[in-house]
Amino acid sequence: MSVVPVSYYLVLSAVLFGLGVIAFVFKRNIITILMAIELMLNAVNLAFVAFARAWGQLDGLVFVFFVIVVAAAEAAVGLAIVIRIYHNRQSLNIERANLLKF
Amino acid sequence: MPILEHLWIILALPLAGAASNGLFGKNWSKTIINSVGIGSVSLAFLSVLEAIREFSLLPDGQVSFFKNYFNWMAAGSFKVDFALQMDHLTIVMLLVVTFVSLLVHIYSAGYMAHEEGYYRFFAYLNLFVFFMLTLVLAANIVLMFVGWEGVGLCSYLLIGFWFLKQSAINAGKKAFITTRIGDFGFTVGILLLFWTFGSVDFGTVFAKAANMPAESATQAGVLTWICLLLFAGAIGKSAQLPLYVWLPDAMEGPTPVSALIHAATMVTAGVYMVARMHALFSRAPIAMFVVAAVGAITAFYAATIGLVQTDIKKVLAYSTVSQLGYMFLGCGVGAYAAGIFHLMTHAFFKGLLFLAAGSVIHAMGGEQDMRNMGGLRKQIPVTYWTMFIATLAIAGIPGFAGFFSKDEILDAAGSGSDAHLTLWVLALAGAGLTSFYMFRLIFLTFFGKPRFDEHKVHVHESPRSMTVPLMILALLSIVGGWFAAPHLLGKTDHFEAFLHPVFATYGVPAGLEQRASLAGAAGEQGGIFATPAMELLHAVTGPPVVLAIIGLLVAWWFYVRRPDAPKKLAESVHGLYKLLLDKYYVDETYERVIIRPFLWISANVFWHVVDENVIDGTVNGVASVAREVGGQARELQSGNARSYATWVVVGAVGFTVLMLGVWGMVR
């Protein structure tokens, strides 16, 4: 039973990451932008797991855990901030929250 | 316990005293403060004695004891250690400093008893002792400079001790700033010294200097410059022309201070420094001549001013200046030993004079003007007798300390290898004047009718704590010079012999070599005085003595026999009198020539032009430039997070392309 080479997974993770980046700059809705970040993190996780398997080491997987935890923390705080912004500006469009400038 | 190995103890004791008194003394009773202050100094004195005992046990070959405690600072080749050294010269200074300051401390306990800031006073005194000892014990010129500045600081603090008195504050500032001028030269001298010898260690420097040939008397070499610069510092510190002006004003300070700092110890630091640096000076004839000339002129000049002063302490101040001049004259003509000798004796009798004057002032309830005294002979006999002895000593009456030392100096100036007739004449005249104004002081103060209201002023003898030091010093003023007595009989001068190893160490030129051992020196000077008896006769009937007697008689004539004569004389030569009374208008001249222009320049150039335009302009300019740049750059901060995100992506792309690209290349 032949198996899939690592590079397939890596390319996939690269593509997902790129899409995440594109979404990150393309979307206007703050919540969606946070989702784009999550997408990037997921892509990175995929690369982690793939590498870990390729080298036959577990450290990569452990790091996946840490990435997930950080993602959770980030989501919690980020969404709290989103709620704040919505309460203050009645809008989720990131381009409308632009007071922090010169 | 081996003090010699741990010379730092001698320094540590007064410092500890100063620290404890200064930090905690505020709430302490006078007894504790006394015990701490006096105790620390007396302990220092004892440890000095112990150190001397141990020093005497050293093998004969060893001239000086040197010990390096720790490396203070090192920058490249510039290396300064906290190193102390001890040799005969140091011993003399140590004895003088510790002993006199001990007496002064005891005296102060009585004199300052009713003063505010008692603890402060003793803290300052101890601190002064610490710095003075540092200056004396230092084994390199930088450390010496530390002590040098330290004593300056203490002098400033103590002159301005009554810091509520404007005059006192001004006097303190004046002393500090004036000496600064000299110290500037001193500093440059140190730099030049290091630049020349590549070291600041006395030992190294002198050893190097010993191999250098003596410079010619016609054009100045580097040694000359070093010496002159250092001597500038000495001029400032020891109140010589033209920087003497601070010393008379320094009399604003408490009298014990005047006795200790401005008569016995600090002001003699310059002399000590010159003597310490003899290895350089004796190779720089021009510098030597300058020293001698300054000394002689100052000696005469200050004496003339002293003639007409009416404030008892001012008279003593000017006499100090002139006496210091004698010391420099001695060093200048190569008779370092004589200079140091006079330093010691002067410490005794001038300290005594000041303390006695203080006692007089104490008795008069703060009155300092001699015109309002007189006839105190009976009321305060102890003060009177001690002060009289001191006067005899300073006037150079044979048998008293001053006679021997001053005689040696004059002798060196008049008949030495580097003798200068003019200087000798000046010095002689100065000696005569000295005797005159000192006896004038005595007569005005103690003889004649009381010129004060005896019902108001209750004259009383000072307490024991003040009189005992007076007596001790009086004794010393008599016997202090007898080391040199045999010299008059053509035998060796013990004092000079004692110091001889120091001044002989670094290959001193021949002329001084003869002076150093005076055995039979008189024989060379002229065949006429063949026998010791004739020698003695010559000495005691020599010009100085004669002049001293004359001065005494004149003073007696003027102030005891014909008390109204001075006024007449003053009217007859009114111009001269006024000139002397106003001290040659030196202060006014300085005021006009230096201070006012200086202030004007500072205000109109440095303040209104340099500071306001150049410096402020630069700073504000930088600020405005930054503001402009920021104003342009802030446009990037659009506040739109998407733009920032895009910038992040730009960075990411650049980074990946760069890194992975490079990585790929490497691959």
Added chain:
Amino acid sequence: MSLPFILFFVFALISVGGALLLMMAREPIHSALSLILVMMSLAGLYLMLGAEFIAAVQIIVYAGAIMVLFVFVIMLLNAGVEERTDYSKMAKYAGIPLGILLLLDLAHWMAHSLIGETPANGAGSANVMISTRELSMQLFQKYLFPFEATSILILIAILGALVLAKRDE
């Protein structure tokens, strides 16, 4: 074309499609669901890679907790159709091309990575499952301190979220 390849491509297509959907959808809730789709398929890929525990955690934490939070917030704020403003010229003109450039660059280098050809599930025969035991050994021995640190981090995050989201009366 054997089973693993088929599975891989199915999952890959699902995930990429989900990502594209996430980008295209104008309703935040649709984006969220498509993201959940991506996560599911990633979990499947993890299973294929033999990291079953990671797969489970992926679903539990990401799909089951984080995304629920997202959906929850979307429902709470009743987030409607996203308005496509274009105030940021930078993002409008440079954003997408740069993103694509980055994507291609990364993909290219990943495709030519050193270990590209090594079989993807491990230095062993096919379908070796990573034992959860070893993983936990690693986590609780070698990486104990980072683990504790992350727990502190999450605690702080909770507090921060509380403080931020609290209605200020």
Added chain:
Amino acid sequence: MEFVTQHAVLVVSLVKIVILLFLTLTTLAYLTWFERKVVAHIQSRWGPYYVGAHGLLQPLADGLKFLFKEDVTPPGADRFLYILAPFLALSLALTTIALIPFGPATITILGQPTQLIVADVNIGLMFLFAITSIGVYGVALAGWSSNSKYPLLGGLRSSAQMISYEVALTLSVVGVVLLAGTLNFNEMVSDQDGYYRLLPFIPRWHIFPQIIGFLCYFTSAIAETNRVPFDLPEAETELVAGFHTEYSSFKFAMFFMAEYANMLTVSFLATILFLGGWLSPFPESWTFLQYLPAVILLGLGVYLGYDAVAGARGIARIQLVVITCGALLLGALCLLPAVMPIIQGPFWFLLKVGGLLFFYVWTRGTLPRFRYDQLMSLGWKLLLPVSLANLVGTALWIIFPLLVKHG
């Protein structure tokens, strides 16, 4: 055909799935009947009675009713999600059952070893939790997509409730995981085999050391499945029917079934984790016990037969006769030596599950409904700390001997 031979595994599990699905759906249907009956009797009513004997055909009738109702989609609803939600709910609920082992790992059917489990995963527990954690979306999306305020509030509430109680649920189970030292269901069950050395009559079920965990688990399980007394999402008095207010006809039925499926799953899990799964509480030596299933079935058949003769009329009588025959037939089947060993595990397992389900219904029949804040505070302020404490205690309990041994 060679595909079948190649992937025998796939085929077998396919068969298993079909059978299990059929059984489960039937069970769900009759679970409603069971509940209604029990509640009715608790409230001293008869409950469904007229549709078939003892209302046994009631579920069928309900199903038909749901099928023929008009399927309304509220205007402005997000169509896709509106349809997706119930499917998500039901499919996830059913999927979990694939992880449940109904019998010992090693039994032979038709001469080849088979497991009474669809997917024997190394970390079955984790996957079960994974799937249940996705279950929230069904509720949330339903509430969101029907574009109406009651469903929205209901969805918000129930999703919040499920998230909160999921934490307590998971934590309360970890104690068992520590004791068993595995995440695999089969190993867990076999870990509970045997008796305590000191008390030889008490089986080594985890419920005894983990009683606190069990209580926490079951409480939060009830809340997790939105059952009384925690059924706030469909608190009729406050928000009509909660998240599925707008749902009608078969979509509603799907939610309904999903709920019961969840009940099943939770009970299964409880049985496996705490009640020793398919293990019999009695020692092996009591061999006569293996006739128990047959005896029960036969007894049931006899009772029904008596009832048919004595009580029922018309169609009901016919039904009863049919059922009696079926029961008797099954009982006879259980007596066959080929079947008897196979039937033991599932028998005990289902017995325990049935007990739990009865408990479920019992609570529903007796307890009043909580208030929302009470619910939340119970979850976060009581269950969570208690289960945490239980976890720590268990960990110490396990660590202590090791410490003593290795110093």
